[in-house]
Amino acid sequence: LAVAYVHGLGPRPEHPDFDAVRCNVVPGVGELFVMPTLTTGGRADILFWEGVPGGPLDVFQGVKDPSEHLALTLELMERFTPWEYARATKVELTDAGGTLAGRYAPTVRNPVGRLPGGGLVLGVADVVVANDPITGQGSNSASKCAAAYLAAIVEHGDRPFDEEWMRATFDRYWQTAQHVTKWTNAMLAPPPEHVLNLLGAAGQLQPAADRFANGFNDPADFENFFYDPERTNAYLASLTGA
Structure with missing residues (x-):
């Protein structure tokens, strides 16, 4: 994953007056998301590469200089999404902290943890169901998890909030989350x-x-x-x- 926050991106030729998230799928390589956003410096755009591990986009590891990160982002855009690169020839970073790169492994974890003192904790949101960001489901899923847990807490009344309740509460959330995970993983694969x-x-x-x-x-x-x-x-x- 590699993100650059920029100013100076040109409009979409087909919709010059309409802001929207745009996804460019490059089969077998990855995706480029172009997203409007607001920062402390005002309106900006995000250039967001998601690359298949070991593929041609997997080149940001070790890149620490923001200018080098942006140059690499643009070079890959010119190679794989020239229609987006044509809008980006005059972009500049919003600020010196306007880049981020890393890796993210989708994981579904055991929802119940045991503390050193013997107490139990119930994991919430992407602590227990961590999906790749390709489908933008992080905040959606966190909100739905909170709603499911709240309903389970209210319905449980004064009974003990024990491990059995915790696992049943997570299973309730999983009824929603499983569809997010299946769809997200499907979008990571080359589209049939x-x-x-x-x-x-x-x-x-x-x-x-x-x-x-x-x-x-x-x-x-x-x-x-x-x-x-x-x-x-x-x-x-x-x-x-x-």
């Missing part, structure tokens, strides 16, 4: 043909675009039209009448 067809169709068919976008709020719906080629094809056929 039916997914490429779905994304292509979403560029032409508003209902397909809306349903894919709404999956960010409810990833469980991807079971119905995303993972299985037959379901994907049936869904697209229902929109086109084919």
Whole structure:
């Protein structure tokens, strides 16, 4: 993962007056996300590379100088996403701390921890379900985890909050989180043909675009039209009448 916060990025040619997150998928290589943001210095944009480990984007380790980081980001944009690079020829970092690089291993952990003194703790959010940021589900999942735990606490009343309750409470959250994890891991893999067809169709068919976008709020719906080629094809056929 490699992030650069910049000023001076040009507008999207097709939507010059509309801010949006834009994802560029480079199969087998990784993704470039371009995201509008607000910083202490005002409006800015984020250039965010996510690279397959060991691949051509996995070159930021050991890069400490922010200017070198930005230059490397732009070099990779010119190579793999020249349409985005064309917007970025005049960018500069928002400040000397405007870069970040690192690695992130998706992990689902044991939700209950035991303290040295024997007490128990229940993990919350990405302490226990850590997904890759490719689908932007971190804050969504944390909010949904908090809501699920709160409901479990209120319903439990004055009974002991023991290990059995903790595990049952996590299992309640997992009913939501499992769909986030499945979708996120699927997006990390090279997209199969039916997914490429779905994304292509979403560029032409508003209902397909809306349903894919709404999956960010409810990833469980991807079971119905995303993972299985037959379901994907049936869904697209229902929109086109084919």
